[in-house]
Amino acid sequence: MRIDRDTFREILDSLLRNRSRSLLTGFGVFWGVFMLMLLSGGGNGFRELLEKNFEGFAHNTCIVFPSETTKPYKGFQKGRYWSLNLTDVDRLKNLVPELETVTPLVSMWGRSVSNGDRLFTASVKGVRPDYSNIETPKLVYGRYINWMDIQEDKKVCVIGKKVYKTLFPEGGDPCGKKVVMDGVYYQVVGVDYNEGNMNVNGRADEALTIPMSTMSRTYNFGNQIQLLCFTAKEGIQMADLIPRIRVILARNHYVHPDDEQAMYMINTQVLFGIIDNLFKGINFLVWLIGLGTLLAGAIGVSNIMMVSVKERTTEIGIRRAIGATPNQILWQIIAESIVLTLVAGMMGIVASVLVLAGLELGMTEDGILKATFQVSFGIALLAALLLSVLGSLAGLAPSLRAMAIKPVDAMRDE
């Protein structure tokens, strides 16, 4: 059959002159698409927001916290305090070649740092340069701690965003300027803008990072360290290494190898795996719900078209009596279904895009978007394509029924 402006007008006429029926039918599809787009966009934005929290934190890190022993071992009673030291770092490096980075951390909380009359209460972290493999700094000025700083016990520091904003409200590059902590002057060599919510011993934006050797000397830590962080090489499961590492460290400190509370280990790989799976699940649910709603909408269209065909038996009979071929009727019903589904679906896409745009507007801070909620053009296109397929499928059964209507039925119905 010919598809021209005339045919299209005929279809539009049928749909527009039966407005409430078309509206109700279209709403099912509208809602389906709206939900699908909204959920997929919202889910995506939500994930981005959550991932922001872990930004700059290595995904395959393990952190060891020494703690009070709970099991007696080799003549030592339980309840003994112990701590890690620098030999553990070398031991792990030598004995576990699967490890990429092994780095110690010493830290203190609530130290007053000042620049002139401005004061900030910061946490202090003493690190080695390779600590940047654990918490990746986002340097906007200067550099990170380097090996030279460690060797020469330099009094230099990298300051977090909040420290910088408080101590240097005038802005600009603070590198070369000095800040005071506990009577010791430290030269600022870098500013770290990392704002992730996953940190070791204090938020990065409230921290003053100094060379570990400087910190140990200044505060008399000797070769004791508080935490041990390590990352595994690419493709190696951290969980496979942990039992070995536990034994190595335990042997060095006469701690029972099975005493999990004495040597508490956090494996971020497991954590990130859980989160990853969570979002895979959420994503799956989003599409399940969205497609389900859409499918329900399409079935609704099919159903109402079916009723509509039944209701229009007379009309179709008249059309047949005055010369419409069965094919013309078939195409008219299918086309009506496609047009209805597409128009309603497009409205759903537009509405969801608008809502998501509003959501993004509310999520923007200082002109910087926190997370993208908007669906991509490709997804919208895919949805439109899906709609036309669904529309024609939905129109199939009703149109076949319409085709079977004989012109005599028109008169018989009266």
Place this chain on the structure above:
Amino acid sequence: MALIELRDINKTYNNGQPLHVLKGINLDIERGEFVSIMGASGSGKSTLLNILGILDNYDTGTYHLAGKLIKDLSESQAADYRNRMIGFIFQSFNLIGFKTAVENVELPLFYQGVPRKKRHEMAMEYLEKLGLTQWAKHFPNEMSGGQRQRVAIARALITKPEIILADEPTGALDSKTSVEVMQLLKQLNKEEGITIIVVTHESGVANETNKIIHIKDGIIGQIEENESHSAWDGTMMK
């Protein structure tokens, strides 16, 4: 050759119990005739009308319409013949409710593929002929029964068909408009020479036609010439 030539038409319905409705119909209708087919309900007159209108098939016999054998047509062929050769007028008007008068009249031309503008012009022309110009933009439910039937007549005429088949055209009208509609058909027959076949069970209506074909129990009984319109003492629907 007559415009309509029926030879030994037989039709049996097989809904559960076989029902032999038409038992050998032989009928000739010439071009320009104004004929009525009369019979009680169940006599087979509706079935005959359906066969004449290519709305239904017959079992045996032959039916020639304007020289063409109408038998075992495909659905789309039947649709095409209906569209070009036959105009229908129904008891209940059978206008499409969501279309205006002029759109209803245009519809047969739409299925012929006539361009919109041309269709509209022709439809307006026919509506004018039937005195409905100012009703063109109205929907069927805004019109009286007589006006609706006139719209239906315009729709039947617009394709310039060979025959007009009217199935109880006055069945849903009051007596005054019934007379008007019959006068209109009469006039169309006289002035334009259009062949009209009216199916009715009302003798008053049949009396307005020039020939009355009585059908009873599936066979044609009597064919009355009625040029004088006096078959029933001349009183139509008091």
